[in-house]
Every structure is written in structure tokens, then in C-alpha cells.
Amino acid sequence: MSPVRVTFRRTIGQARSLYTAALACAGFLAAAAVLFAFNLDAAEGCRVRLVPLWTVSVAPALPILAALLGMDVWSDERKTGRIDLLLAAPVRERDFVIGKFLGVWAMTLVDIAIALATSIGFIEYFAPALMENVSFASFLPGVFALAMQSALWSAVAVAMSALFRNPAASAVATAALLSAIPRGLWYALMAWAPEGRPRFGEMPLDAQAYDIASGLVSTGTVVAYAVLAVSALFLASKTVASLRCPGRGGRGLLASTRTTVALGIVSAVLAVALAYRLDVVLDLPIGGREARFSPRTRSILAESRGTVEITAFLERGDGRFRPLSHFLRALVAEADAMCGVRIEVRYVDPTLDLGAASRLVREGVERDSLVFEQDGRIVGRLRLADGYGERACVSLIERVTLPFQRSCVYWTTGHGEASTTDYGPDGLSDIARDLALDGYGNKTIDLAGGAAIADDCALVVVAGARNDFSVVELNRLRSYLEGRGGKNEGGRLLVLLDTAHLGGIHTLLTEWGIRPVPAALSGTRTLSGTDVVVSDFAADHVVSAPFAGQRVVLDSPVAFVPSAAADESGTGADRKRYSPLLKAGGATLAAAVERGEERSDLAIRPTRIVAIGDVGFSLNAHLAAFANANRDFILNSVKYLSGRDALTQAGTEPDLLVSGMDRTARARLVVASGLAFPALVFLLMAAGVARRRNR
Amino acid sequence: MYEVRNIAFSYSDRSVLKDVSFVVSPGETVSLVGDNGAGKTTLIKILATLMTPESGTIRVDGQDALAHPIRYRSQLGYMQENPALYEDMTVKGYLRYRAQLKGEPDKRIRRRVGEAIEICKLADTRDRPIRHLSFGQKKRVALADAMLLRPRVVLLDDVLAGLDCGMREAAAEIISNVAAFSSVIVTGHEITDLVKWSTRILVLRGGVISASIPSAGLQHGEFVAKVSAALRGGAK
Known part of the structure; x- marks a missing residue:
């Protein structure tokens, strides 16, 4: 049996008889589980993937684990004097060092495996929705990232243990070197110069783990970890060898050892610098690229034609560059796989690509943005600060590549409605501009004037009518909703009710299954006392589903209940299906009704109505004043009503992390995974230690 | 044949071993005695390659042990004091x-x-x-x-320290058995016990082997007296 293997087995066996090792393992599991639960909570509703999130939750606890598991391996040998027996054995120092390193590393790997298994198990139990698109294999990149980091941490722990005679000093030195100093420096730097965060991204150790876990493998990083781990082992080996050098006779050997170590450190630094200089970032197709995009996005990419050039206009050193390039490459690969639109991606660094950058600047493009071009003409742009996710990009691609369809939003007038040309706080100019950006025309219609609703009408909006609609006007709307001229094309209506004046439109809504009632809200959150903060979105409707984790604000809203017409009237396609969209304090503050089914092949389209209990919801003042999702909710409602369901469907942002856990479930997850299970592990391991000691 | 030639060792300000030379034949049990601080443990550690001498050579059957330490250690048995x-x-x-x-x-x-x-x-x-x-x-x-x-060579540092009378006798028996296949070098202070089973006593004094006293032809009391005298700086 090789000395490396013998030493490896002894290191494991020795750790199994130590209470500190049991405590370290249990503490690691507890820390990783609590961090994971905390990060899961913080990332709820954000564009974060589960595997990288788990990886960066486990990574910060690894240095402490390695420090505790590795602190004894040499320090204890030196303290007890066993070092003499080891050094008198016919074994090279490096074999001892490698054996001990492998023992410590193996124990950290086992802990990582246990943490992974328990995390998956607890997620499956408490938040099964999170695991729907994630397989066990998806975690392998994350495990690789952690294994790579733990190799370096274990090597450093072994080196520190060789340097210090006292195990506690060794553990403190390791933890300081691996965790406290780099993280402390980083956070101090970011506190001193917060503007550096967008440039440098996240804490490098976390960012590296995150990148690899998401399939973005930097060869420079991998080589750097390997070189540094080997260097740490080399240092440990030379430190042990130098124990033979007390006295004058060892001076020469000691000097040559120190020279060798210094040369080794210089070589390691040069190797790491070279590795990063020749860095190649591999975008590995791991983690299931198919699951990255929703079926509807793939459908849009397949249906779209032509070529779209996407230019990423930001510095390559920017912390957002790598995740952005990862996303864009995935989008290009997806488009290629769908054989539809061809996407070409260019990267323009404003500090390096001066010619291309000056062209973009002349075109009025801001730095840190994505530019969509077709035939050399800029057709859209997205500021990275506003988000560049799948939905936004695909929406732009759809707009510039699909055949042009005239699509207008008709705003009713003559009843005291808010106006799209009013730029004041009570106007609708803000939302009208957003609709125009999304490709809609904004028109007004006076139903009393006898004007027919034109064929290009995507939907009719009644925005806060204060005066009653006449019977003729209501009949015209009824006729529009029932279907134009026998074409079986149901109308679309968005109603924003004024709290004080229902404008007679409520009778029409009641006929279609939505009955406005005074809102009796209890236990709702409020900002000013009269408004209502709503974060309870119906998860089963395309309008509201994407808003999980976000909030909208309504001011003194009207509530809705299903009327007798809803659900009961009619059968099959004639059935009016009532769906609540927003709920607060037991009341529904926005609702939708749909009748009929989408049959694109037969030119049949269903009737759709969305009612929102507050016209202020969409006014300029409210959109400007509140950091809320009101704007997106209106836009989603318009897209749903105009038939662009694709852009509102839940799941068009698969990276949104929605656990579906309530506060109780979160607390249970923390207690079970961060307290009960680690305690059980500690008891089992401690029982094993006690049994070995008492046999 | 185990040969130690001209071993010298000193800490930064103090010379411990100046010129230590001796030879141990196979099957021989050699005891190394000396006052506290004479350098017995240092010498044993040098022989076990745990310390590097300033000068000198160690040879096993003519092979330079310090030039091929791994091979040398595979022929070595070492026991610490504690x-x-x-x-x-x-x-x-x-x-x-x-x-x-x-x-x-x-x-x-x-x-x-x-x-x-x-x-x-x-x-x-x-x-x-x-x-x-x-x-x-x-x-x-x-x-x-x-x-x-x-092993070819067994180095036992202060093997009898802390043992009671019965244990010492048992240790003596074990060492005698070991000597059947090894060259044994033992350090210690218990002269009356060491002389019972040592074939030779080396006295370490002033950084050199000041006396090498074989047991052959000597009665127990005579052997003890010679060694004691050598320790005090008398007989060679």
C-alpha cells in the first residue's frame, strides 16, 4: 500500500475519532443550510437559478470547514511528538502531505455531498416547485465549483497546520487567510468605493463559484485554483522538511528550502498571471440549456425571420459582462436550434472598440445597454440597468421580425376619462408612451359620436369614466364584445374604474361576470394610509403570474366579485370564465373574464375583459411616484387583451426563482435543514466517536 | 556494519557534538550513556535523520545513509523517549x-x-x-x-526511562531478542540495567565518545565500575 494511501486512511480515521471533526461537519451543514434558506428568501422572485444560488450558499462555509478539519493534521503530530516517528519512516514528506491533503479534501467532499443531498431533499419537501426544471445532474457544475474551491482550501489548511504547532492557531490562520482577509478587504473596498461594484461584480470567490455552477468555466480560474493548491502543498511539504533543520548543520538546507519556496511562490504567481492572460471562458452546455427558455420563447424564435444584430455596449471588465454574454450566447444557440430568426451578437467595449463605440454614441446609444439592429438600423435598445432578460429581448425580436400588424389601443372619451395626451399627474401620457414603444398605436374613440370601432382596434380602454355611458354607447360596446359583424372575433376591454364614479360601465361588467363592490379591506399594507400595497397575485393567470414577489399599489380601490353571469352562464365556449388577478385583505382588486377559446386556424378569438379597481393605478403621478409593478401590470393586461399572450405568460422568465413557500414553510425549512438535521448528524458522529473511544 | 564517523552538531551558540565516531556490528547491542545534556538524544535524532549534522557520515554496510535517506530509513527502527x-x-x-x-x-x-x-x-x-x-x-x-x-539498525532513546523494575527486565528481554537480527543502539542513564545486556557501552562526554567499554570478559560489578569511572572522566 502506498504511503499516500496509508496516510490518507489515517487522516480519515483520526478525524473520525475527534469530536471537533463532528462539530465541524455539523456546523458546516447548519451554516450552509441557513445561508441557502436566507439566499432563497432574498432571491424570491428574482432572476436567479437554483444551482448557482445553492453553490454560493455553500461556498462561504467551506473555508471554515477546511480550517477545522485540517487544523490537526500536522499541528497535532508536532504537538505530540509523533512527527519524529513520521519523519523517521521511509516516506517522503510530500507523500505525507498529499495523503493528509487528500484526507481533508475527501472529508469536505463528503460534507458537500451530504449538504447537496439534504438540500435537494428539503427543497423537494418544502418547495417542490423549485425542483420542477432541475435535475440532480444540474447540480454537478456547482459541486465541481465547490470541489475545486475546497481543494484549495484544504491545501491551505494543511499548509497552515504544518506551519503552526498549535491546532487552534492553525485554524484561525486558515480561516483568516481564506475567509476573513479576502472578504473583509473586498467589503471594505466596496464600502470605500461603492461605484466599483458594478465594474468588478460580486466578491470574486463567490462570483467564480457562481460562474462555474452556471456552466461558465474560466480556464484561468481553474488553472489558478490548481496552481495555488499545488503551491500550498509544496509549501507544506517544505515546511515539514525544514523541521529536520534545527541547528547550524541545517542552515544550508534551510536556506535552500526557503529559496525553493520563494521560487515556487514566484512561479505560482507567474503561472496564475499567465493562466488569466490566456483565459478562455468555456460555456459548457450543462445544467440543461433546453430548460433555460420557455416553450413560448422558442416558438417566437422559430416563427421570427430575418437577422437581428444585438450589440452589447459595455466594458469587458464590467461585472455584468460575463452573465450577459452567457445569456446572449444561450439566446443565439436557442435561435439557431429553432431555425428561425438569426441572431448575431457583437460586443463593443467603449474603452477599446473606439470606432464602433463612437458610432453607437452618435446614434444616441447609452453605455451599458443592448442595441438591437436590423439591416444596419437601430430598432430597439435596452439599458442593462432596466434588465435584459428573456422577455424583454424576445419582445424586441418579435417586434422587429414578425410581419407588421396594425394594432391600436382605443381610449374612450366623453365621460371624463383621463387622457393619453395629458402630461400632468392625472394624465395617461406615460403609459401611452410605453404602449407606443411596445408597438401599439394610441387612438381615442367617442362612442356617442356614432363612430364605429375600427378593425385595427386591439382593445378598448375605459380609463376612469366619471359620467355615465349612454344606452347607445353601452350597446355599441356590448356589440363589440360579442363579436364584430359575425366574425366570431370577440372584443377586448380594459376598464379602470374611478372609485367615486363607476360611470355606468359597471352594468356592462356585471353582465360579463364582474360585479364591482365597495372594497372592505382588512389587514392590508399601506404606504400613505389610503393606498393599498398588493403582493398577492393569482399564479394561474397569464396577466398576474409573472409578478410573484413583486407589488402594485392601488389608491382607495373598488373590489370585484363574480356576478351571476360568471361561470354559470353558457356552456363550453360560451362560458364566461372569471379569474381574480389581484387580491388584498380578502378582496379582489383586479379581475379578468374570458369567453370562448383561441382558434387561430378558424379566425376565432375569445372575448376578454380586464377590470382594475382604481384608475389612479395607471396615472402619470402614480407611475412616477411608486417603485411598484403598476406599469408592468397594465402593459401585461394590454398584451393579454391584444392577444400577445406570449409576452405575459408565466414561465417566459424561467430564471425567476419562485419557491412558493410561505413564512411558516420557510421557518420550517430553516429549523429542519439548519438545526434539526445538523444536530442529528452531530449526534450520530459524536456517538461514533464515543463508541471508538470507549471500546 | 553500522558506522558513524565524525558527526558534529551545534545549535546556534552551543556545540553539542564535536566528533562522534563509532561502529556497531550486526547483533551487537550498544548503550550510549552520558550526563544530562551530553547530546545522547541529539545523536540518536541525527542517526534517525531527524536532524542534520554539520559534518560526518553514517554508513550502513558501506552505503552512505545521508545520501540515500529513504533507503536508510527503511533499514531503521526508531523509538522516542516518550x-x-x-x-x-x-x-x-x-x-x-x-x-x-x-x-x-x-x-x-x-x-x-x-x-x-x-x-x-x-x-x-x-x-x-x-x-x-x-x-x-x-x-x-x-x-x-x-x-x-x-530493521538493520534499531535506535532506542532512553528506553528504560519511567519503567519500574519488572518492566525494565521485560524490556531487557525484548531488546535481547531484537539484537538477534539488528544492530541496537540504546541511550539511557540506568547503567546497572544497561550493563546487563549491552555488549558495549559508549560514554558520550564533551561532544565526543570518551570511552568505549566492551562487556566481554568483565564481571557485572567490574563493568559498572568501569562505566561509572568513564562517566566521571576517568578510564578510557
Whole structure:
């Protein structure tokens, strides 16, 4: 049996008889589980993937684990004097060092495996929705990232243990070197110069783990970890060898050892610098690229034609560059796989690509943005600060590549409605501009004037009518909703009710299954006392589903209940299906009704109505004043009503992390995974230690 | 033949060994005696390659030991003054581990361990954890480790220290058995015990071997008297 293997087995066996090792393992599991639960909570509703999130939750606890598991391996040998027996054995120092390193590393790997298994198990139990698109294999990149980091941490722990005679000093030195100093420096730097965060991204150790876990493998990083781990082992080996050098006779050997170590450190630094200089970032197709995009996005990419050039206009050193390039490459690969639109991606660094950058600047493009071009003409742009996710990009691609369809939003007038040309706080100019950006025309219609609703009408909006609609006007709307001229094309209506004046439109809504009632809200959150903060979105409707984790604000809203017409009237396609969209304090503050089914092949389209209990919801003042999702909710409602369901469907942002856990479930997850299970592990391991000691 | 020639060693401000030379033949048991601080443990550590001498050579059958330390250590058995063992292991497990570490093939380990246990009279304690053993039993385990693979040279540092009378006699018997296949070098202060089974006594004094006193032809009392006189700086 090789000395490396013998030493490896002894290191494991020795750790199994130590209470500190049991405590370290249990503490690691507890820390990783609590961090994971905390990060899961913080990332709820954000564009974060589960595997990288788990990886960066486990990574910060690894240095402490390695420090505790590795602190004894040499320090204890030196303290007890066993070092003499080891050094008198016919074994090279490096074999001892490698054996001990492998023992410590193996124990950290086992802990990582246990943490992974328990995390998956607890997620499956408490938040099964999170695991729907994630397989066990998806975690392998994350495990690789952690294994790579733990190799370096274990090597450093072994080196520190060789340097210090006292195990506690060794553990403190390791933890300081691996965790406290780099993280402390980083956070101090970011506190001193917060503007550096967008440039440098996240804490490098976390960012590296995150990148690899998401399939973005930097060869420079991998080589750097390997070189540094080997260097740490080399240092440990030379430190042990130098124990033979007390006295004058060892001076020469000691000097040559120190020279060798210094040369080794210089070589390691040069190797790491070279590795990063020749860095190649591999975008590995791991983690299931198919699951990255929703079926509807793939459908849009397949249906779209032509070529779209996407230019990423930001510095390559920017912390957002790598995740952005990862996303864009995935989008290009997806488009290629769908054989539809061809996407070409260019990267323009404003500090390096001066010619291309000056062209973009002349075109009025801001730095840190994505530019969509077709035939050399800029057709859209997205500021990275506003988000560049799948939905936004695909929406732009759809707009510039699909055949042009005239699509207008008709705003009713003559009843005291808010106006799209009013730029004041009570106007609708803000939302009208957003609709125009999304490709809609904004028109007004006076139903009393006898004007027919034109064929290009995507939907009719009644925005806060204060005066009653006449019977003729209501009949015209009824006729529009029932279907134009026998074409079986149901109308679309968005109603924003004024709290004080229902404008007679409520009778029409009641006929279609939505009955406005005074809102009796209890236990709702409020900002000013009269408004209502709503974060309870119906998860089963395309309008509201994407808003999980976000909030909208309504001011003194009207509530809705299903009327007798809803659900009961009619059968099959004639059935009016009532769906609540927003709920607060037991009341529904926005609702939708749909009748009929989408049959694109037969030119049949269903009737759709969305009612929102507050016209202020969409006014300029409210959109400007509140950091809320009101704007997106209106836009989603318009897209749903105009038939662009694709852009509102839940799941068009698969990276949104929605656990579906309530506060109780979160607390249970923390207690079970961060307290009960680690305690059980500690008891089992401690029982094993006690049994070995008492046999 | 185990030859030590002109070994010198000094700490930064103090010379411990100036010129130590001696030869030990196979089957010989040599005891190294001297006052406290004379350099006995230092010399043993140098012989065990735990310290680097300023000058001098160590040869085993003519081969330079310091030039080929791994090969030399595979022919070496070493025992510290205070046995430092893995307390969580059983006696058998520990000896097995040490045999594996010394590179013994797996198929021969069982026999080697059994032999060491038998020679060192550890049969009753073979399956007990080391932490439950007495000091004397631990010394015997350390002794078993030192002679585990029948090494060419066995270095025993202060082997009798801390042992009671019965234990000393047992240790003497074990060392006599070990000497059947090894050159044994023992350090210690217990002259009356050492002279019973040593074939030669080396007196370390002033950084040199001041006297080499063979036991052949000497009565026990005479041998003790000669060694004591050498320690005081008398007879050569």
C-alpha cells in the first residue's frame, strides 16, 4: 500500500475519532443550510437559478470547514511528538502531505455531498416547485465549483497546520487567510468605493463559484485554483522538511528550502498571471440549456425571420459582462436550434472598440445597454440597468421580425376619462408612451359620436369614466364584445374604474361576470394610509403570474366579485370564465373574464375583459411616484387583451426563482435543514466517536 | 556494519557534538550513556535523520545513509523517549499502520505484526485502544514499532526511562531478542540495567565518545565500575 494511501486512511480515521471533526461537519451543514434558506428568501422572485444560488450558499462555509478539519493534521503530530516517528519512516514528506491533503479534501467532499443531498431533499419537501426544471445532474457544475474551491482550501489548511504547532492557531490562520482577509478587504473596498461594484461584480470567490455552477468555466480560474493548491502543498511539504533543520548543520538546507519556496511562490504567481492572460471562458452546455427558455420563447424564435444584430455596449471588465454574454450566447444557440430568426451578437467595449463605440454614441446609444439592429438600423435598445432578460429581448425580436400588424389601443372619451395626451399627474401620457414603444398605436374613440370601432382596434380602454355611458354607447360596446359583424372575433376591454364614479360601465361588467363592490379591506399594507400595497397575485393567470414577489399599489380601490353571469352562464365556449388577478385583505382588486377559446386556424378569438379597481393605478403621478409593478401590470393586461399572450405568460422568465413557500414553510425549512438535521448528524458522529473511544 | 564517523552538531551558540565516531556490528547491542545534556538524544535524532549534522557520515554496510535517506530509513527502527502513539488506534491496528507506512507488502504485514506482538509480549493488549494502556505498555508498543520489520539498525532513546523494575527486565528481554537480527543502539542513564545486556557501552562526554567499554570478559560489578569511572572522566 502506498504511503499516500496509508496516510490518507489515517487522516480519515483520526478525524473520525475527534469530536471537533463532528462539530465541524455539523456546523458546516447548519451554516450552509441557513445561508441557502436566507439566499432563497432574498432571491424570491428574482432572476436567479437554483444551482448557482445553492453553490454560493455553500461556498462561504467551506473555508471554515477546511480550517477545522485540517487544523490537526500536522499541528497535532508536532504537538505530540509523533512527527519524529513520521519523519523517521521511509516516506517522503510530500507523500505525507498529499495523503493528509487528500484526507481533508475527501472529508469536505463528503460534507458537500451530504449538504447537496439534504438540500435537494428539503427543497423537494418544502418547495417542490423549485425542483420542477432541475435535475440532480444540474447540480454537478456547482459541486465541481465547490470541489475545486475546497481543494484549495484544504491545501491551505494543511499548509497552515504544518506551519503552526498549535491546532487552534492553525485554524484561525486558515480561516483568516481564506475567509476573513479576502472578504473583509473586498467589503471594505466596496464600502470605500461603492461605484466599483458594478465594474468588478460580486466578491470574486463567490462570483467564480457562481460562474462555474452556471456552466461558465474560466480556464484561468481553474488553472489558478490548481496552481495555488499545488503551491500550498509544496509549501507544506517544505515546511515539514525544514523541521529536520534545527541547528547550524541545517542552515544550508534551510536556506535552500526557503529559496525553493520563494521560487515556487514566484512561479505560482507567474503561472496564475499567465493562466488569466490566456483565459478562455468555456460555456459548457450543462445544467440543461433546453430548460433555460420557455416553450413560448422558442416558438417566437422559430416563427421570427430575418437577422437581428444585438450589440452589447459595455466594458469587458464590467461585472455584468460575463452573465450577459452567457445569456446572449444561450439566446443565439436557442435561435439557431429553432431555425428561425438569426441572431448575431457583437460586443463593443467603449474603452477599446473606439470606432464602433463612437458610432453607437452618435446614434444616441447609452453605455451599458443592448442595441438591437436590423439591416444596419437601430430598432430597439435596452439599458442593462432596466434588465435584459428573456422577455424583454424576445419582445424586441418579435417586434422587429414578425410581419407588421396594425394594432391600436382605443381610449374612450366623453365621460371624463383621463387622457393619453395629458402630461400632468392625472394624465395617461406615460403609459401611452410605453404602449407606443411596445408597438401599439394610441387612438381615442367617442362612442356617442356614432363612430364605429375600427378593425385595427386591439382593445378598448375605459380609463376612469366619471359620467355615465349612454344606452347607445353601452350597446355599441356590448356589440363589440360579442363579436364584430359575425366574425366570431370577440372584443377586448380594459376598464379602470374611478372609485367615486363607476360611470355606468359597471352594468356592462356585471353582465360579463364582474360585479364591482365597495372594497372592505382588512389587514392590508399601506404606504400613505389610503393606498393599498398588493403582493398577492393569482399564479394561474397569464396577466398576474409573472409578478410573484413583486407589488402594485392601488389608491382607495373598488373590489370585484363574480356576478351571476360568471361561470354559470353558457356552456363550453360560451362560458364566461372569471379569474381574480389581484387580491388584498380578502378582496379582489383586479379581475379578468374570458369567453370562448383561441382558434387561430378558424379566425376565432375569445372575448376578454380586464377590470382594475382604481384608475389612479395607471396615472402619470402614480407611475412616477411608486417603485411598484403598476406599469408592468397594465402593459401585461394590454398584451393579454391584444392577444400577445406570449409576452405575459408565466414561465417566459424561467430564471425567476419562485419557491412558493410561505413564512411558516420557510421557518420550517430553516429549523429542519439548519438545526434539526445538523444536530442529528452531530449526534450520530459524536456517538461514533464515543463508541471508538470507549471500546 | 553500522558506522558513524565524525558527526558534529551545534545549535546556534552551543556545540553539542564535536566528533562522534563509532561502529556497531550486526547483533551487537550498544548503550550510549552520558550526563544530562551530553547530546545522547541529539545523536540518536541525527542517526534517525531527524536532524542534520554539520559534518560526518553514517554508513550502513558501506552505503552512505545521508545520501540515500529513504533507503536508510527503511533499514531503521526508531523509538522516542516518550512514546507518541495514535491513542485512538488499537495496538494491532497501530502496528499494522506502521508496517504499511514503512512499505511492507500487505501479505507479510500480518506475520510481521504477529511477530512483533509476540516478541514484545503484547498479546493480551493487541485489541485494546492505546489510550487504555499504561506507560510501560505504551513503551512496549513503541518498541514493537521500532523492531517491526526486523530493521538493520534499531535506535532506542532512553528506553528504560519511567519503567519500574519488572518492566525494565521485560524490556531487557525484548531488546535481547531484537539484537538477534539488528544492530541496537540504546541511550539511557540506568547503567546497572544497561550493563546487563549491552555488549558495549559508549560514554558520550564533551561532544565526543570518551570511552568505549566492551562487556566481554568483565564481571557485572567490574563493568559498572568501569562505566561509572568513564562517566566521571576517568578510564578510557
